[in-house]
Amino acid sequence: MPQKFVLLRHREVENIADIDVYIENGGYEALKQVLKMERSEVIDVMKASGLRGRGGAGFPTGLKWSFIPKNAEDVYIVINTDESETGTFKDHELLEYNPHQVIEGALIAAYAVGSKAVYNYWRGEYMDISYPCLWAVHQAYEKGILGENILGSDFSCDFYNHFGAGAYICGEETALLNSLMGELGQPWSKPPFPAVEGLYAKPTVVNNTETLANIPPIITKGADWYRSMGTERSPGTKIVCLSGHVNRPGNYEVEMGKVNYHDLIFGDDFGQGIPNGKKFKALLPSGGSGPLMNEEHLQVPLTYEGPETVGSVMGSASLIVMDETVDMVWAMGKATHFFKHESCGKCTPCREGTYWLDNLYERFLAGEGTAADIATMNDVAENMGGRTLCALGEFAKNPALSSIALYREDYEKHVRVSDGLPLPVAGD
Ligand SMILES: Cc1cc2nc3c(=O)[nH]c(=O)nc-3n(C[C@H](O)[C@H](O)[C@H](O)COP(=O)(O)O)c2cc1C
Numbered sequence: 001m002p003q004k005f006v007l008l009r010h011r012e013v014e015n016i017a018d019i020d021v022y023i024e025n026g027g028y029e030a031l032k033q034v035l036k037m038e039r040s041e042v043i044d045v046m047k048a049s050g051l052r053g054r055g056g057a058g059f060p061t062g063l064k065w066s067f068i069p070k071n072a073e074d075v076y077i078v079i080n081t082d083e084s085e086t087g088t089f090k091d092h093e094l095l096e097y098n099p100h101q102v103i104e105g106a107l108i109a110a111y112a113v114g115s116k117a118v119y120n121y122w123r124g125e126y127m128d129i130s131y132p133c134l135w136a137v138h139q140a141y142e143k144g145i146l147g148e149n150i151l152g153s154d155f156s157c158d159f160y161n162h163f164g165a166g167a168y169i170c171g172e173e174t175a176l177l178n179s180l181m182g183e184l185g186q187p188w189s190k191p192p193f194p195a196v197e198g199l200y201a202k203p204t205v206v207n208n209t210e211t212l213a214n215i216p217p218i219i220t221k222g223a224d225w226y227r228s229m230g231t232e233r234s235p236g237t238k239i240v241c242l243s244g245h246v247n248r249p250g251n252y253e254v255e256m257g258k259v260n261y262h263d264l265i266f267g268d269d270f271g272q273g274i275p276n277g278k279k280f281k282a283l284l285p286s287g288g289s290g291p292l293m294n295e296e297h298l299q300v301p302l303t304y305e306g307p308e309t310v311g312s313v314m315g316s317a318s319l320i321v322m323d324e325t326v327d328m329v330w331a332m333g334k335a336t337h338f339f340k341h342e343s344c345g346k347c348t349p350c351r352e353g354t355y356w357l358d359n360l361y362e363r364f365l366a367g368e369g370t371a372a373d374i375a376t377m378n379d380v381a382e383n384m385g386g387r388t389l390c391a392l393g394e395f396a397k398n399p400a401l402s403s404i405a406l407y408r409e410d411y412e413k414h415v416r417v418s419d420g421l422p423l424p425v426a427g428d
């Protein structure tokens with residue numbers, strides 16, 4: 001099963017980041033089309049397409065747009081280009097090589113909800129790769145595609161690029177909005193939801209970069225075309241970021257439901273297996289934040305619903321592959337340390353839970369972990385679940401919980417080291 005380039009079209013069309021090449025290849029036709037449509041009709045097409053948000057949670061995009069109150073005076077569109085999840089590098093490729101597709105998608109969203117301003121929130125570290133997008137925005141203004149009376153219509157919209165300072169939590173939509181307003185990048189307790197009170201307390205749509213890149217082809221080719229790809233609950237294509245112990249890491253665009261995780265890691269069209277003849281051990285299917293998957297889980301299809309059947313998530317589809325040499329205590333200790341560092345500290349279960357989990361991992365790695373510590377880690381992690389203000393606290397429990405469930409023997413090896421016992425041999 002080869003890749004299907006809907007979003008990664010720049011790999012087939014050279015220099016599509018340039019506005020003339022983009023237009024020669026059908027670019028901004030979707031925008032022209034929606035300018036002749038009622039706003040509600042555009043939202044209906046998005047609803048019919050079944051597109052779900054690619055930021056991780058998979059919320060239906062058309063439904064999200066429909067929550068914006070009609071005739072609200074100021075409405076904002078915010079593009080989430082924070083791309084802070086570990087192992088995620090897809091939005092980066094889209095904006096570097098085909099920025100107009102994202103700009104066009106955001107403009108269509110703005111038209112549909114009655115917004116006159118789009119903010120693109122980038123993670124600070126992406127400044128170096130942002131120039132093609134900054135240039136694309138400039139070109140779009142020059143061609144009358146951004147600014148006043150776009151393409152001679154009564155629709156006007158501005159586009160602003162904004163760079164954060166590189167905090168994982170600023171990918172969470174309300175922390176992002178706080179950061180954009182110059183406030184401390186901490187989430188707020190919902191409600192109010194951004195659709196009601198978001199940026200500057202005005203109705204706001206926050207969409208992921210990849211989500212918005214889907215919009216122009218959905219408009220030009222139609223909701224039925226979009227639904228002809230993927231599954232009922234997961235229509236369309238998805239960009240998969242493959243990294244770690246694979247021969248061919250990179251971004252791959254696939255029709256959801258047509259490939260499974262095993263294909264993605266081992267398939268000739270994708271990862272081509274584990275380097276140096278090593279065996280597969282574990283997969284983080286959604287960066288550091290989703291529960292681990294083991295070899296038995298790899299047959300599930302890449303869809304929103306597939307990994308759920310084995311207790312995991314598709315999330316942002318950032319696959320981090322680990323071979324047999326990886327000690328899960330070391331690896332999940334790293335993931336936990338990341339969450340401790342990135343926790344904004346606003347709520348107790350996340351602030352304290354990540355701190356104590358990190359301490360326990362340090363104890364194991366210093367050769368001092370005990371069997372009782374494994375139970376304590378499990379307990380601490382379980383008590384974070386469902387008790388935190390935002391999903392970072394949910395994510396932070398997963399490395400410990402899923403690795404203890406699937407790779408307990410790695411923890412037990414560390415306990416043997418602490419107890420001065422020899423490491424187990426096969427069959428021990
Ligand atoms: C800790 C945390 C980090 C997040 N990071 C990102 C991110 O980097 N990019 C992103 O699009 N969504 C991220 N999200 C999800 C956003 O809160 C939000 O759901 C998303 O931007 C909505 O867009 P979508 O509906 O198009 O997926 C994050 C959520 C959490 C809790």
Ligand code: SF4
Pocket residue numbers: 169187342343344345346347348350351388389390391392393394
């Ligand atoms: S869950 Fe963590 S990151 Fe989210 S608000 Fe609470 S302390 Fe901050």
